[in-house]
Amino acid sequence: MFIVCPHCTTSYAIDLATLGMAGRSVRCARCKEVWLARPEDAVEAPAPVPAMADAASAAAPPPDPADEWEALAREEEDGQPPQVDSPPLAAGWPEDAAEQAQAETEDAEPETQGKASRLARFGKLIRRPTLPNFPGKRIFGLPALTAAMAALCIALVVWRADVVRLLPQTASFYKLAGLEVNLRGLSFKDVKVATETVDGKPVLVIEGAIVSVTKKAVDLPRLRFSVRDAQGTEIYAWNTLLEQSALKPGERTTFKSRLASPPPEGRNIDIRFFNRRDLAAGSA
Incomplete structure (x- = not known):
């Protein structure tokens, strides 16, 4: 199974037993994002990565997942957020492409970087609330509403005299419907x-x-x-x-x-x- 960083979408192979029932906090090695990884958030297939990153991963032997999560457990016990090693994405880039990416990063304005960081933090705060799942059937379904409307119509016909006594203006409605209203009995x-x-x-x-x-x-x-x-x-x-x-x-x-x-x-x-x-x- 794999977990995916919600910030940079980097995926990591894990053993679900290391997360526990309530999950545990982990930190992405690439973007340093810390999030709560839960067993239900794990996916069966990792997120797709660029072709150059795949070439770099093929060149280096993949790390052992058991060793990675043992290191995470030790860091969590020390009070520090655990960090997951991420495969280097720029290892297979050509030198000119790497230099160009470095130049673009240096030319980026601090204000734009700060705005992107604030948006990322704001996105973490806004999460869809989890509604409680109440067992059983819905109380107000279509059959129940239909039965209630039928009971109301029957009551308005059977006790029409009492309805007209309380609301005299309804007498014209019953007259149009062809229903006799006998108030005297x-x-x-x-x-x-x-x-x-x-x-x-x-x-x-x-x-x-x-x-x-x-x-x-x-x-x-x-x-x-x-x-x-x-x-x-x-x-x-x-x-x-x-x-x-x-x-x-x-x-x-x-x-x-x-x-x-x-x-x-x-x-x-x-x-x-x-x-x-x-x-x-x-x-x-």
Whole structure:
């Protein structure tokens, strides 16, 4: 296995046992960089090196890895960062190329070298944080979110009356969705409209039943009847008291009301319970 210097990418053959479980600090022989070498950072193949460096390495016999890491262990015990010998990269360079590289190094401005060194130190400080790996499955997956949304929709339909009581503005939403919202817990059943003749005059007869659909006793308000024309305009309205004042859960009561001489332009009959708006409008 090999470790690679994070600064100059020089690779070194190692024995993973010498690093231990937590790793150990090592120093690159080429650039003098000190880093923490861990077993999980080791690679199977060394990093590629220039061809001239390969020629130089072939000329000299490779050092024994065991001897190198024993020397590292001794230096670490002495309190000094261990140093790994790096193969000389410039050993196989021609003399003119070596002189040119030396001249370019001498001509480099100190400011540029200092900036490169600061950038290298800054790169060591910025490392990707290691997030803890929690065992088990994710809590909020797509199936869980889908089930939660389905449960919410069912609750909004089943308890729509309670929702409208808390948020009256949602009544229009339920009406658009075709869902009936019964806040009183009372329902009209078997409503019939007929016409009779009494003393030669027409009489409109309206009858039906009221059923309690709630789980508790509910008071029965007055009934309000209204006649509307073809355009939906209210022509005539009247109120009727019921015989019973309250209904128990599931209980049923009947009603019947008559209107003599109904307006001839009447087309529809509306039946509903008397409410606060009727009281505010002055309807008796």
